[in-house]
Amino acid sequence: MRIVIGxxxxxxxGATPVLLAALGGAFTFYAGVxxxxxxxxxxxxxxxxxxxxxxxxxxxxxxxxxxxxxxLLSLLFILFAIALKTDEFVTGIALNLFASGATTYLLRQxxxxxxxxxxxxxQAVPRVEIPLVSQIPLAGEVLSGQNLIVYAAxxxxxxxxxxxxxxxxxxRLRAAGYNAASLExxxxxxxxxxxxxxxICGVLCGLGGAFLSLGYVRLFAEGMSAGRGWIALAAVILVxxxxxxxxxxxxxxGLADGMGLFAQGLGVPAQFTGMLPYIATLIxxxxxxxxxxxARLGQSV
Amino acid sequence: xxxxLFSALAGIGIALGMGxxxxxxxxxxxxxxxxxxxxxxxxDADKLAIxxxxxxxxxxxxxxxSLAFASGPVNLGQPGQFLMGALAATLxxxxxxxxxxxxxxxxxxxxxxxxAMWAGVAALLRHAFNMSxxxxxxxxxxxxxxxxxxxxxxDGPLAxxxxxxxxxxxxxxxxxxxxxxxxxxxxxxxxxxxxxxxYVFHRTRAGYEWRIAGQNTxxxxxxxxxxxxxxxxxxxxxxxxxxxxxxxxxxxxxxxxIRGIGANYAxxxxxIAVVANSALAATVLYGMFFAALQTGALGMxxxxxxxxxxxxxxxxxxxLVSVASRGYLSALLDRLALRRLHRHSAIARQ
Numbered sequence: 254m255r256i257v258i259g260x261x262x263x264x265x266x267g268a269t270p271v272l273l274a275a276l277g278g279a280f281t282f283y284a285g286v287x288x289x290x291x292x293x294x295x296x297x298x299x300x301x302x303x304x305x306x307x308x309x310x311x312x313x314x315x316x317x318x319x320x321x322x323x324x325l326l327s328l329l330f331i332l333f334a335i336a337l338k339t340d341e342f343v344t345g346i347a348l349n350l351f352a353s354g355a356t357t358y359l360l361r362q363x364x365x366x367x368x369x370x371x372x373x374x375x376q377a378v379p380r381v382e383i384p385l386v387s388q389i390p391l392a393g394e395v396l397s398g399q400n401l402i403v404y405a406a407x408x409x410x411x412x413x414x415x416x417x418x419x420x421x422x423x424x425r426l427r428a429a430g431y432n433a434a435s436l437e438x439x440x441x442x443x444x445x446x447x448x449x450x451x452x453i454c455g456v457l458c459g460l461g462g463a464f465l466s467l468g469y470v471r472l473f474a475e476g477m478s479a480g481r482g483w484i485a486l487a488a489v490i491l492v493x494x495x496x497x498x499x500x501x502x503x504x505x506x507g508l509a510d511g512m513g514l515f516a517q518g519l520g521v522p523a524q525f526t527g528m529l530p531y532i533a534t535l536i537x538x539x540x541x542x543x544x545x546x547x548a549r550l551g552q553s554v
Numbered sequence: 555x556x557x558x559l560f561s562a563l564a565g566i567g568i569a570l571g572m573g574x575x576x577x578x579x580x581x582x583x584x585x586x587x588x589x590x591x592x593x594x595x596x597x598d599a600d601k602l603a604i605x606x607x608x609x610x611x612x613x614x615x616x617x618x619x620s621l622a623f624a625s626g627p628v629n630l631g632q633p634g635q636f637l638m639g640a641l642a643a644t645l646x647x648x649x650x651x652x653x654x655x656x657x658x659x660x661x662x663x664x665x666x667x668x669x670a671m672w673a674g675v676a677a678l679l680r681h682a683f684n685m686s687x688x689x690x691x692x693x694x695x696x697x698x699x700x701x702x703x704x705x706x707x708x709d710g711p712l713a714x715x716x717x718x719x720x721x722x723x724x725x726x727x728x729x730x731x732x733x734x735x736x737x738x739x740x741x742x743x744x745x746x747x748x749x750x751x752x753y754v755f756h757r758t759r760a761g762y763e764w765r766i767a768g769q770n771t772x773x774x775x776x777x778x779x780x781x782x783x784x785x786x787x788x789x790x791x792x793x794x795x796x797x798x799x800x801x802x803x804x805x806x807x808x809x810x811x812i813r814g815i816g817a818n819y820a821x822x823x824x825x826i827a828v829v830a831n832s833a834l835a836a837t838v839l840y841g842m843f844f845a846a847l848q849t850g851a852l853g854m855x856x857x858x859x860x861x862x863x864x865x866x867x868x869x870x871x872x873x874l875v876s877v878a879s880r881g882y883l884s885a886l887l888d889r890l891a892l893r894r895l896h897r898h899s900a901i902a903r904q
Binding site for chain 1: 580679683684685686689690692693694695696697700701703704707821822824825828861863864865866867869870871873874877878881882
């Protein structure tokens with residue numbers, strides 16, 4: 254039973270940053286923006302969270318800084334891809350590299366260290382004990398006592414599903430990707446919807462980044478997003494942006510992450526357990542491709 | 555052509571200007587910093603030789619990305635293919651000991667095969683199951699990174715006995731590339747590879763088919779090109795180029811697999827391909843330019859105390875600004891040309 258609880262907690266911790274980034278990616282996916290900058294947004298978010306928390310001594314300021322940092326990247330994306338009409342793929346690649354270069358440079362400039370920065374002055378985002386729920390045997394150990402951002406991510410998934418499918422904004426968002434011309438003819442500028450989607454994506458990725466550096470650890474390391482933004486992108490593409498699907502896939506990746514930690518306890522080298530989330534992504538992609546092919550065959554019969 | 559050159563130079567100029575603004579904000583002398591950068595990368599034959607040697611992995615990974623992007627496949631797996639090439643060259647290099655004339659071609663072949671194999675995995679998955687190579691290659695990057703890291707961890711299967719840091723044993727001396735005068739032989743290998751790939755891409759029927767498919771896959775298919783087979787070949791070639799970059803780095807620099815080998819080279823290659831708009835000749839030029847920046851950066855740090863990481867930021871700014879200004883300038887120049895045309899025709903009518 255201990256093992257299962259440990260696995261579930263590991264799953265939630267692994268899923269949270271991927272879920273937040275993927276929800277952000279879902280907005281841009283629906284809006285018809287080919288946004289591959291989530292990786293960079295997570296990284297900048299993680300850096301700014303550590304920076305803000307260190308200088309202010311408050312995790313709240315840290316989280317706000319993370320959101321602000323990721324939003325800055327969103328604004329750059331908007332400037333280049335939407336205002337100057339640079340290719341979205343190129344913008345995304347360049348912004349990811351910019352994020353990795355800028356965080357490394359600032360790490361060196363501001364803290365005088367290379368590799369990783371950790372300090373007792375960095376305040377972590379607290380865990381939340383939910384009264385009553387925490388009393389439930391076993392289930393209480395998973396449902397209560399998680400990091401605040403884990404709950405925020407769960408709420409964000411609900412909120413995103415509501416926003417995308419149940420509001421006028423969501424309708425416009427989906428129209429911007431589905432048929433921008435008809436949206437334009439009904440008097441809404443698709444570019445404006447895309448800007449909104451990118452800004453929301455920045456906020457969500459900023460939260461995800463804050464979880465990386467202030468969630469279970471209190472440090473920033475170079476390249477600490479470690480491909481989570483790419484996994485989030487894969488999740489978005491796999492389920493065509495559907496927030497429920499995104500949440501399910503993020504949990505699967507989290508499970509692979511959690512299983513990795515578990516297998517490490519059994520003596521499997523950390524490098525192999527570390528591969529699990531990426532291999533899980535490949536398997537998910539495989540299943541998706543098979544399903545799509547079968548659907549196509551079904552149609553032609 | 556002149557317009558292309560103008561937009562490229564304008565992009566670099568604007569980016570350097572923005573870099574200068576950052577430097578001024580930090581209270582430094584931009585001219586001094588850029589001067590040090592140029593002097594320490596191109597100042598004399600010695601430094602030029604180092605710059606060219608550093609350009610080898612950048613140009614090869616850049617060509618790998620350019621070849622793929624210009625022919626259709628979105629191969630973003632250069633980091634993984636680079637590592638597998640380096641691994642293959644190392645594996646053969648430590649298990650075989652032959653005289654140099656045999657050893658060098660053998661290791662180069664191993665590096666090519668290593669990179670091609672890793673790209674081939676992605677190509678196979680795309681071919682058999684229609685899995686997007688874009689995501690597969692990205693995921694395989696992480697797998698390759700973790701796999702090679704595991705091989706050379708202390709007490710790992712490929713670790714050097716008694717080593718204090720993660721590294722493999724050194725390759726046999728026959729496989730090590732020396733210098734001709736000031737210049738490393740890996741530069742010659744890179745130049746030959748670049749010429750070969752340029753020739754195939756621009757002067758053969760296969761290359762023509764790839765270019766057509768890169769412009770419009772459907773058109774290529776309707777025109778009778780074996781699009782699927784070409785996709786496969788391009789992926790393998792692209793992977794082989796990235797693998798060669800890894801192999802040459804082992805043969806000319808580290809002589810072994812070490813942790814974090816070429817950590818940034820491969821992504822820089824993607825960036826170079828992007829800024830060169832996937833044109834092969836431009837890729838070589840931008841590769842040298844970026845190598846000059848990176849080589850000068852270390853010396854610049856010593857002379858002016860600007861951290862060498864500044865160059866990473868500057869590179870990304872150069873890419874963004876050049877690509878954006880390329881699009882913007884060409885639209886602007888087109889509009890100006892159009893206006894001139896209108897004016898001429900207005901005069902003609904009078």
